[in-house]
Amino acid sequence: MTKINTNTEISTFVMNEFGTNCYIYKDEQTNNIIIIDPAGDMNQIIDLIRQRELNIVSVVITHGHYDHIKGLPGLVKLLPDINVVIHEDEIPLIFNDEENLSILFSDNLSKQLETLSINWMRVKDNDEFFCGTKKIRVVHTPGHTTGSICLYIKEKGFLFTGDTLFCGSVGRTDFPTGDIDLLEESIKKIFLLPMNTFFFPGHGGWCILEKEIKHNPFVRL
Ligand SMILES: [Zn+2]
Numbered sequence: 529m530t531k532i533n534t535n536t537e538i539s540t541f542v543m544n545e546f547g548t549n550c551y552i553y554k555d556e557q558t559n560n561i562i563i564i565d566p567a568g569d570m571n572q573i574i575d576l577i578r579q580r581e582l583n584i585v586s587v588v589i590t591h592g593h594y595d596h597i598k599g600l601p602g603l604v605k606l607l608p609d610i611n612v613v614i615h616e617d618e619i620p621l622i623f624n625d626e627e628n629l630s631i632l633f634s635d636n637l638s639k640q641l642e643t644l645s646i647n648w649m650r651v652k653d654n655d656e657f658f659c660g661t662k663k664i665r666v667v668h669t670p671g672h673t674t675g676s677i678c679l680y681i682k683e684k685g686f687l688f689t690g691d692t693l694f695c696g697s698v699g700r701t702d703f704p705t706g707d708i709d710l711l712e713e714s715i716k717k718i719f720l721l722p723m724n725t726f727f728f729p730g731h732g733g734w735c736i737l738e739k740e741i742k743h744n745p746f747v748r749l
């Protein structure tokens with residue numbers, strides 16, 4: 529696990545064999561945090577959070593693919609009361625090992641999740657919740673999977689994009705529930721946000737939306 533310090537509010541942990549980013553977003557005024565995509569063993573991260581006396585508001589799942597939720601069962605065992613924010617359309621995929629792709633890695637994520645009692649917080653497009661003083665808006669961006677979401681923190685100009693938009697690329701649509709037309713619509717929706725928005729993808733480094741709008745080779749609007 530590699531930790532990259534993006535700034536004081538966002539910590540990035542690069543996890544698992546796919547190099548999936550697990551983000552911690554911290555509201556500096558309150559020390560409240562959200563965890564975005566528990567992509568691997570969360571023990572060390574939870575230790576760090578406890579040492580720094582940060583308060584976890586919730587864990588958010590950008591989408592249900594194995595590489596993004598591999599650490600969810602372990603996390604819920606560590607913190608049984610934690611709220612798990614997920615788009616309502618993504619729940620069936622989470623509980624289907626062919627759709628969440630865990631079957632490809634000889635794992636059975638759905639079985640592990642079924643044995644746990646999880647506080648799901650089902651969300652849909654435009655729903656809002658708070659991390660301390662910061663309002664976080666759910667942007668439903670289907671296409672990579674049916675219930676993929678981005679998280680927009682308007683006050684900061686931050687957007688977490690999961691596997692929908694990367695720096696210089698977009699998400700694959702050849703996995704179960706993927707849809708290229710929907711992905712295109714979702715990218716268009718993202719590009720309506722302010723050009724100076726910083727976005728943080730599920731893999732690779734962060735970028736500025738303006739650069740993607742001008743240069744992303746997969747997007748011709
Ligand atoms: Zn994915």
Ligand SMILES: [Zn+2]
Nearest residue numbers: 548595691730
């Ligand atoms: Zn991924």
